[in-house]
Amino acid sequence: MTGAVRKPYLKIHTNDNVLVALQDLPAGTVISINGHDLKLPQDVAAKHKFFINDMQKGDEVIMYGSLVGKIQSALSKGTLMTTANTHHAAGDYSYRNAKVTWQQPDVSKFANRTFNGYKRRDGRVGTANYWLFIPTVFCENRNLDVIKEALWNELGYAVTDKYRRFTKDMFQAYTSGENIDNISLNPLPANDQKRFFKNVDGIKFLNHSGGCGGTRQDAATLSALLAAYADHPNVGGVTLLSLGCQHLQVTDFLNDLKKRNQAFDKPLYIFEQQQTVSEEELVCEAIRKTFLGMVDINKIERTPAALSDLCIGVKCGGSDGFSGISANPAVGYTADLLVALGGKILLAEFPELCGAEQALVDRCVSEEVANKFIHLMQEYNGQAMKVGSGFHMNPSPGNIKDGLITDAIKSTGAARKGGTSPVVAVLDYTEPVEQAGLSLVCTPGNDVEATTGKAASGATLILFTTGLGTPTGNPVAPTIKIATNSVLARRMSDIIDIDTGSIITGEKNIEEVGEDILEYCIKVASGEAIPKAVQLAQDDFIPWKRGVSL
Numbered sequence: 001m002t003g004a005v006r007k008p009y010l011k012i013h014t015n016d017n018v019l020v021a022l023q024d025l026p027a028g029t030v031i032s033i034n035g036h037d038l039k040l041p042q043d044v045a046a047k048h049k050f051f052i053n054d055m056q057k058g059d060e061v062i063m064y065g066s067l068v069g070k071i072q073s074a075l076s077k078g079t080l081m082t083t084a085n086t087h088h089a090a091g092d093y094s095y096r097n098a099k100v101t102w103q104q105p106d107v108s109k110f111a112n113r114t115f116n117g118y119k120r121r122d123g124r125v126g127t128a129n130y131w132l133f134i135p136t137v138f139c140e141n142r143n144l145d146v147i148k149e150a151l152w153n154e155l156g157y158a159v160t161d162k163y164r165r166f167t168k169d170m171f172q173a174y175t176s177g178e179n180i181d182n183i184s185l186n187p188l189p190a191n192d193q194k195r196f197f198k199n200v201d202g203i204k205f206l207n208h209s210g211g212c213g214g215t216r217q218d219a220a221t222l223s224a225l226l227a228a229y230a231d232h233p234n235v236g237g238v239t240l241l242s243l244g245c246q247h248l249q250v251t252d253f254l255n256d257l258k259k260r261n262q263a264f265d266k267p268l269y270i271f272e273q274q275q276t277v278s279e280e281e282l283v284c285e286a287i288r289k290t291f292l293g294m295v296d297i298n299k300i301e302r303t304p305a306a307l308s309d310l311c312i313g314v315k316c317g318g319s320d321g322f323s324g325i326s327a328n329p330a331v332g333y334t335a336d337l338l339v340a341l342g343g344k345i346l347l348a349e350f351p352e353l354c355g356a357e358q359a360l361v362d363r364c365v366s367e368e369v370a371n372k373f374i375h376l377m378q379e380y381n382g383q384a385m386k387v388g389s390g391f392h393m394n395p396s397p398g399n400i401k402d403g404l405i406t407d408a409i410k411s412t413g414a415a416r417k418g419g420t421s422p423v424v425a426v427l428d429y430t431e432p433v434e435q436a437g438l439s440l441v442c443t444p445g446n447d448v449e450a451t452t453g454k455a456a457s458g459a460t461l462i463l464f465t466t467g468l469g470t471p472t473g474n475p476v477a478p479t480i481k482i483a484t485n486s487v488l489a490r491r492m493s494d495i496i497d498i499d500t501g502s503i504i505t506g507e508k509n510i511e512e513v514g515e516d517i518l519e520y521c522i523k524v525a526s527g528e529a530i531p532k533a534v535q536l537a538q539d540d541f542i543p544w545k546r547g548v549s550l
Contacts, residue, residue, distance in 0.1 A: 006506035010325065011052075013065035018049040018081060020321065020403075022504055031078070038078045047321025047403035047467075049081040060089070061406075064324065064416075067091045068355055068408035081405050088392040088406035090355035095370040098362035100422045104340040105333065105511070110518065111341075115525040116302035117309065117460075118236070122263055125309040126233040127460045127525040128201040130476055131294050133239050134226050136253060137211030137246035140273065144205045144241065146283055151203050151290070156195040159537045162186065197298040200236065201527070202534075203290075204475040206541050212246035218545045219247035224430040225543050227256035228456035230268070231432075233311075234476045236297035237267035239290045241282070244274030260432065267293040302527060308342030310525060311433060313459030313477065314417040315349065317447035320467025321403025322484040324413020326503040326513075327465035331482065333514025334463065334521070335419035339437050346433060346459050347418035348441040349450050350380055354391035355408030356415035360440065364423045372426040376442045384548045394445050398468050417465065429544060433458040444549035447472045448542040451479065461521055464533075471495050472540050473533030478524055480531045482517065495532050 009019045009031060019033065025044040030037050033052055044050050049063070054077050061069035061081070069086040079085065118126040133144055152158040162185060170183045206229060210222045230238045230253075242250050250270055257264055269289040276282045314331050316323055335345040353360060357377060364370035384390045394407045404410040424437035430453070433439050443453035447470055451462055455477040462477045464470070467484040469492040483489035486501030498517060502508040523529035 006504075012063060012325065015062055015065045017052050017055075017062050019052060020325065021046050021048055021050070040078045041076065042080055044080050045403075049321070049403065049405070049409075051075060051077055051079050051081065053077050055079075061086055063409055064412040066355060066359070066408070066412050068412060069406045083400060083405055086405050088408055090392075090408045090411075091358060093357035093361055093374070095361055095364075095367055095374065097367070100363055100365055102421050104421075105336050107337055107340045109515065110307060110337065113307055113522065114304040115307065115310070115522045116527065117305040117525055118233075118300055119303055119305060120233055121265060122261065124233040124458075125305040125460075126235075127310070128234040128476070128478060128527070129199055129236045129297060129300055130201055130234055131203045131237050131239070131290060131297065132229060132232075132235045132476065133203070133205045133241070133290075134230060134253075135207065135211070136223075136226070136240065136242040136248045136250060138207075138209045139212070139243040139246065140241040141207045143273070143279065143283055143286075144207055147286055147290075148203070148205050150287060155197065155203070155294075157203055159535065197294050199298045199301055200294050203294075204235075204539055206475060208541060208543055210543055210545070211248040212243075214247070214545065216247060220252070221429070221546055222543050223248050223252045223256045224260075225452070225456050227253055227260050228430050228432065229476060230257055230266070231261045231264060232455065232476045233458070233460055234478075235266065236300060237290075237293045238269070239286055239293070240268065240270045241286065242270065242272045244272045267296060269293060306342070307338065307522070308436065310338060310521070311344040311346065311458050311460050312338060312521065313346040313348065313441075313451065313454030313457075313462040314465075315447070315450055315454065315462055316352070316414050316417060316465040317450075317472060318466040318468035318470035319399055319402075319404060319410060319414065320484055322504055323404075323465060323467045324409075324416055325484075326500040326510075327467070327482045327484040328413055328416040329510045330500050330503060330513040330517060331463045331465055332416045332419035333510050334517040335417065335438065336421055337514065337518050339419065339421040342436050344433050344436055344458070345418065345421075345438045346427075346441050346454050346457055347415070347438060348443040348454055349414065349445040350377055350440075350442050351384075351391045351394045351407070351445040352411045352414040353377070353440075354381070354394070355406075355411040360415065360418075360423060363421075363438075364426075369423060369426055373423070373440055376426065376428065380442065387548050389548060402467060417463075427457050429453055429546065430456045444544055446542070446544075446549050448540040449544045449549055451477070452541055453544060461525060463517065463521070465500075466496075469495065471533075471536070471538055473531075473536070473538030475539040475541050478531050479533040479538070480517075480520065480524060481533060495536065495538075497531050 425439040473479040489499035
C-alpha cells in the first residue's frame, strides 16, 4: 500500500452515505462513487464532508459505519454537510452478550524489544525519573513558584531562561535608545542547560486551585488524585507543602496514598506552613531536603525493561476533520501493537465516546465491565443534561470549522485511538490500571483534565493527536504530539513530534505509521528522545471536580 495514489476524497466505511474531502474540491468537481457520478454544487474544503445521495428530512447520516447525525431539511447529493443541515444523533446502546474476538496485529518486528526505564521496587517501570512537588491547597502555590525558580535555575532544569535573556537584551536596547524590534530571541548555549543530576529527568510542580473552599467531595477527589501522582512510576520522590487549616488535610493524603499502595517507599518530605517559624524557613528547608532526596534518586539508573511494562494513554485535542482518518487510527494501531505485546493502553474522554458506545460495549470482555462503562457514561451525560448541556455539545468552534459537525462524528473518529482490541477494564477517575490490555478511563474531554486523569491511572507516556495544534503536556507523563496533517506539522513544528499527513496523501498506510509511532515511544521511554512538550515544560495539570466538563 505504500506509495498508493489516493483519490481526493474518501469513503471511510462501506455503509457511509458521506464522503470526506482530502483536499479542497472546487464547485463542479465530478465525483464517481457507487457506479454513478455526482457534481459538487459548491466548494468543499479539505476535511469537510458531503453527501453521496439525495437526503430527506429525518434521514440518518452514517459515517464510520455508525449513526452520527440526522438531516434537518431535504438536500441534493453533493451538498456540503453543515451544522444547519445536520444535527447530532447517536444510536442507543446496551449490553448484548456480544462474543469478543480480536485479530492481533503482527508484532514480530517488536518481539524481544526492550526500552531503558527506571524500575521501581513494586515492579512497575517508569519512563522518566521526576521529583514531584505537591501542594495540598492553593495557598501554597506561591511557595512552589519560589522554590521552582530556585531549583530550576540552579540545577539546570529551566527552559525559560532564553526569554529572560530576551527581556534583558530588549531592556538594554531600549535604555540605549535602540530599536527594540531588532532584538531577537537567542537560545541558551548548550553548556548553560546541563542538569546537575543526570538521572533526575525533571522537577515537577502540581500547582492547582483546590484543597479548600470547595465541597468536601472536591477535596476528597483531589486527595486521591495527588496520591495517584505521588505513586506514579515516573516519580522518584515527593515534597508536599501544606498550609495546615485546609479541607484537604495531610492525613487524608497519606491515607489515600496508603490505600493506593501500602508498600509506598519513595522519599516523601512534608512541610506544614502553620507549624513553621517563618515562610523563609519553610522554603529553605523544603529546598534543602529536596536536594538531598534528589541525591538519592539520582543513584537510580535506566535498565532494560520489556515493552509489556509500558502504559500509554491516548488522547486527541484540537481535533480536525482528518483526526479520525490519519492520526487517531495510526495511534490505534500502535495501541493494538502494544496490547499484543502485553502492554497497557488507556482510552479516556467519555464525552468523546458519544456515538461509539455500542461498539465499545461489544468489545467488553464481560458483562460487568460493559455495565460499568454504561453506568459511568449515562451518569456523566445525565449530569450534563440536568444543567442544559450534554455530550452532544462537546465539539468546539474550531472542531466544527475544520469538519467535525456533530459530536458523534468527532467521537467515532476519536474512539479509533483505542485500536480494536478487547476492553479489559473500565476505570473511574483516579482508579489505577492493573490489567494488561485496553482500559477505558472516565475523564472529561477537556484536554488537560483528560491527560491529568490518564496519568493518575498510570500512563507513563501519552500519545496526543491534534489537527489544529494544542500546546498541552503533563507533569509526569511525557506527552508526544502527533499531527493529523502535514500543514500543521510544518506550521507548528516547535510543538509537534510526529506527522501523520503521509496517510492523507497515500505515501504511507496506517499500519506503517503506527509502527513508526511505537518506535518513537520506545526512544522516549528510554530517554533517547525528548518530546517537544517536555522540552517546552508544558506541564499542564487540572484536577477534575467531577462536575460537568465536556
